[in-house]
Amino acid sequence: MSILFNEKTRTFHLCNDSVSYIMTVLESGQMAQLYFGKRIHHSEDFSHFLEFAFRPMTSYLFDDDYKYTLEHISQEYGVYGSTDFRDPAAEVTGKDGGRILDFQYQGYAIEKGKPSLPGLPATYTEDDSEAETLTLFLKDPVNGLALKLFYTIFSDGGIIARSAAFVNEGDDTLHLTRAMSLCMDLPDCDYEFVHFSGAWGRERHLKTRRLEQGIQSVGSVRGHSSHNHNPFVILKRTDATEFQGEAIGFSLIYSGNFLAQAEVSTHNETRLLLGIHPHWFDWKLAPDQSFQTPEAVMVYSDKGLNHMSQTFHRLYQMRLARGYWKDKARPILINNWEATYFDFTEERLVNIATKAMACGVELFVLDDGWFGGRRHEKAGLGDWIANPELLPDGITGLAQKIEDIGMKFGLWFEPEMVNKDSDLYRKHPDWILKTPERSASHGRFQYVLDFSRKEVVDCIYEMMAKILGEAKVSYVKWDMNRSITECYSAALPADRQGEVFHRYILGVYDLYERLTSRFPQVLFESCASGGARFDPGLLYYAPQGWTSDDSDAVERLKIQYGTSYCYPVSCMGSHVSVTPNHQVYRNTPLHTRANVAYFGTFGYELDLNKLTEEEQEEVKAQISFMKQYRRLFQFGTFYRLKSPFDGDGTTSWMVVSEDKKEAIVGVYKVLNGANMPFTRISLKGLDPGICYELSSDRRGHYGDELMNAGLITTDSSVGEMAMGNIPTCDFDSRLFILKAIN
Numbered sequence: 235m236s237i238l239f240n241e242k243t244r245t246f247h248l249c250n251d252s253v254s255y256i257m258t259v260l261e262s263g264q265m266a267q268l269y270f271g272k273r274i275h276h277s278e279d280f281s282h283f284l285e286f287a288f289r290p291m292t293s294y295l296f297d298d299d300y301k302y303t304l305e306h307i308s309q310e311y312g313v314y315g316s317t318d319f320r321d322p323a324a325e326v327t328g329k330d331g332g333r334i335l336d337f338q339y340q341g342y343a344i345e346k347g348k349p350s351l352p353g354l355p356a357t358y359t360e361d362d363s364e365a366e367t368l369t370l371f372l373k374d375p376v377n378g379l380a381l382k383l384f385y386t387i388f389s390d391g392g393i394i395a396r397s398a399a400f401v402n403e404g405d406d407t408l409h410l411t412r413a414m415s416l417c418m419d420l421p422d423c424d425y426e427f428v429h430f431s432g433a434w435g436r437e438r439h440l441k442t443r444r445l446e447q448g449i450q451s452v453g454s455v456r457g458h459s460s461h462n463h464n465p466f467v468i469l470k471r472t473d474a475t476e477f478q479g480e481a482i483g484f485s486l487i488y489s490g491n492f493l494a495q496a497e498v499s500t501h502n503e504t505r506l507l508l509g510i511h512p513h514w515f516d517w518k519l520a521p522d523q524s525f526q527t528p529e530a531v532m533v534y535s536d537k538g539l540n541h542m543s544q545t546f547h548r549l550y551q552m553r554l555a556r557g558y559w560k561d562k563a564r565p566i567l568i569n570n571w572e573a574t575y576f577d578f579t580e581e582r583l584v585n586i587a588t589k590a591m592a593c594g595v596e597l598f599v600l601d602d603g604w605f606g607g608r609r610h611e612k613a614g615l616g617d618w619i620a621n622p623e624l625l626p627d628g629i630t631g632l633a634q635k636i637e638d639i640g641m642k643f644g645l646w647f648e649p650e651m652v653n654k655d656s657d658l659y660r661k662h663p664d665w666i667l668k669t670p671e672r673s674a675s676h677g678r679f680q681y682v683l684d685f686s687r688k689e690v691v692d693c694i695y696e697m698m699a700k701i702l703g704e705a706k707v708s709y710v711k712w713d714m715n716r717s718i719t720e721c722y723s724a725a726l727p728a729d730r731q732g733e734v735f736h737r738y739i740l741g742v743y744d745l746y747e748r749l750t751s752r753f754p755q756v757l758f759e760s761c762a763s764g765g766a767r768f769d770p771g772l773l774y775y776a777p778q779g780w781t782s783d784d785s786d787a788v789e790r791l792k793i794q795y796g797t798s799y800c801y802p803v804s805c806m807g808s809h810v811s812v813t814p815n816h817q818v819y820r821n822t823p824l825h826t827r828a829n830v831a832y833f834g835t836f837g838y839e840l841d842l843n844k845l846t847e848e849e850q851e852e853v854k855a856q857i858s859f860m861k862q863y864r865r866l867f868q869f870g871t872f873y874r875l876k877s878p879f880d881g882d883g884t885t886s887w888m889v890v891s892e893d894k895k896e897a898i899v900g901v902y903k904v905l906n907g908a909n910m911p912f913t914r915i916s917l918k919g920l921d922p923g924i925c926y927e928l929s930s931d932r933r934g935h936y937g938d939e940l941m942n943a944g945l946i947t948t949d950s951s952v953g954e955m956a957m958g959n960i961p962t963c964d965f966d967s968r969l970f971i972l973k974a975i976n
């Protein structure tokens with residue numbers, strides 16, 4: 235890995251074994267993008283990538299010049315208003331109302347490692363040899379706005395992390411109304427735009443559309459990254475597949491409003507923008523004040539989508555998630571939410587825990603309803619004190635009882651919210667986000683606390699820290715169950731209201747930072763009505779997140795498959811729940827529910843007392859199986875093999891251990907059929923020369939056979955005699971375990 239700079243041509247080349255990222259200073263002073271893709275040889279001069287032409291109806295920067303039009307030059311951080319007409323990376327309004335920006339190159343710095351971003355989550359290095367960072371210094375000569383562009387190249391993988399920082403070095407106050415984390419101009423448009431969209435209960439479904447001239451985008455203006463879209467998109471070549479071809483993943487390490495946009499010009503150049511959504515964003519920059527954007531990560535792969543995903547998985551597991559739990563196998567938990575909802579007593583909770591303990595579960599999680607006057611959705615949020623009628627010995631007492639049974643104890647909070655029927659709201663009605671003289675809309679009868687205010691965050695911190703400090707709490711589920719409306723902070727002046735959405739998220743990060751550093755051994759799981767804030771920003775603080783409220787095994791195939799494009803298995807909260815399922819009322823076999831949930835953090839969301847004895851035995855076997863293989867599931871290399879979004883209704887994925895001596899393949903089908911074809915799946919990532927014992931036939935098969943001829947997955951839907959006449963059914967599934975034979 236190196237960052238090379240040629241003084242003469244003023245060209246930067248960031249490269250490692252996988253990628254090259256090349257840019258240059260234009261004669262006109264702006265930074266131009268020359269190349270991003272597979273590693274190419276270094277050259278003293280890449281200026282031939284800059285092509286110029288005289289075109290009618292084009293504007294040029296200099297008198298007597300028909301070269302310098304920014305419209306047809308790939309920009310590092312494009313701005314609108316002079317000669318570039320594409321959507322810009324930044325926008326600003328000056329004192330006189332002028333909006334022109336011109337970021338002129340001033341110089342650069344190269345440092346080993348990677349500096350952190352104050353107050354923001356970001357990837358990091360543990361050793362300076364893991365990465366190098368280039369900072370480009372630019373400045374607008376008229377309004378004095380300085381811009382720093384940060385580029386970190388990691389030693390391994392096609393990863394470039396980027397962000398931008400603005401400092402007002404001028405004399406007048408400026409308003410920054412757009413500040414993207416990344417602007418990436420690519421020379422052609424032969425790409426598909428892949429994004430992950432959905433809604434509550436069906437998050438991160440894979441969507442693919444061909445890039446066309448014009449703008450396509452996804453984003454969120456809900457105050458959180460949202461169920462609807464994820465701050466992750468891919469540009470893939472139209473012929474790229476899971477296992478071959480070029481793809482670039484763009485991921486924003488941020489949990490608030492975001493925009494991911496691809497614009498194709500009518501000359502077929504593509505501009506990808508990623509960052510905070512400019513809608514309602516207006517950051518006042520008085521002289522000497524600065525603004526740092528969130529970080530965006532680009533991963534280039536020339537070996538298809540799986541390779542791109544695996545690069546994200548390793549980076550986010552090891553150099554985004556932090557702390558004690560980031561690389562530890564996760565405890566198998568039981569959560570009482572779907573078992574009881576609000577209808578519980580301490581005795582009932584202890585009963586659930588006792589049975590779970592007997593089955594081998596390690597952690598009991600008490601969900602919503604334990605605090606203040608919270609016996610239903612209309613009261614209690616904000617009062618983080620145990621309800622003495624429910625828990626006579628408080629959280630401390632219950633946690634001790636659970637520990638005495640032999641399990642760890644976990645607790646649910648929804649720190650950012652308040653019900654009007656709460657002591658906190660009665661004391662501080664002005665602490666919610668609400669526009670003056672307008673009504674405040676509710677979501678689930680709750681209102682959003684103004685986390686842009688330090689005193690609000692301090693108050694919630696004190697309440698939570700008291701409980702975590704006094705009681706034996708090993709795990710926290712941090713929930714967030716509504717979008718932000720009527721966004722306005724009573725504590726900020728009129729000309730700073732455009733800052734509230736971002737300041738809110740900074741407040742959330744601040745609370746996470748304080749709690750995770752004071753309680754480093756506590757495992758945090760993020761949640762937002764399931765997966766409404768399943769983003770890399772929260773992964774920095776909470777190494778796992780509740781993937782979706784939809785715990786139906788069939789629904790989860792799409793949700794977890796889609797999620798896997800960016801996020802590792804170790805961060806996907808996945809539980810076995812009852813049938814009929816509470817979200818879709820489907821009956822799926824117990825083994826299929828577990829076979830899906832194993833590819834995640836694994837746990838149960840039900841009362842095991844209510845299962846038959848036979849089912850309880852099955853659960854015990856599942857738990858002991860997961861204990862044996864959880865490291866492999868959660869930290870092995872994950873491959874998507876067959877997509878639930880297309881094909882014949884079969885889904886398949888697999889994990890392979892780092893030494894390639896063990897692997898587990900999951901095969902899932904939706905509907906059963908009669909007289910069906912024989913089936914095989916080509917496995918991936920095995921060692922061709924290793925002979926593996928296969929759990930389905932107890933015979934040895936070489937890796938090359940399994941990867942080329944394929945694994946036989948035929949089941950009894952083909953007719954009699956297959957699979958030893960074991961009948962198969964709708965929603966059936968199988969795991970195949972492969973172990974190297976010594």
Ligand code: DGJ
Pocket residue numbers: 571601602646713715761762763764780782783
């Ligand atoms: C939404 C979460 O996603 C659920 O798991 C549960 O914690 C409820 N909130 C509790 O209100």
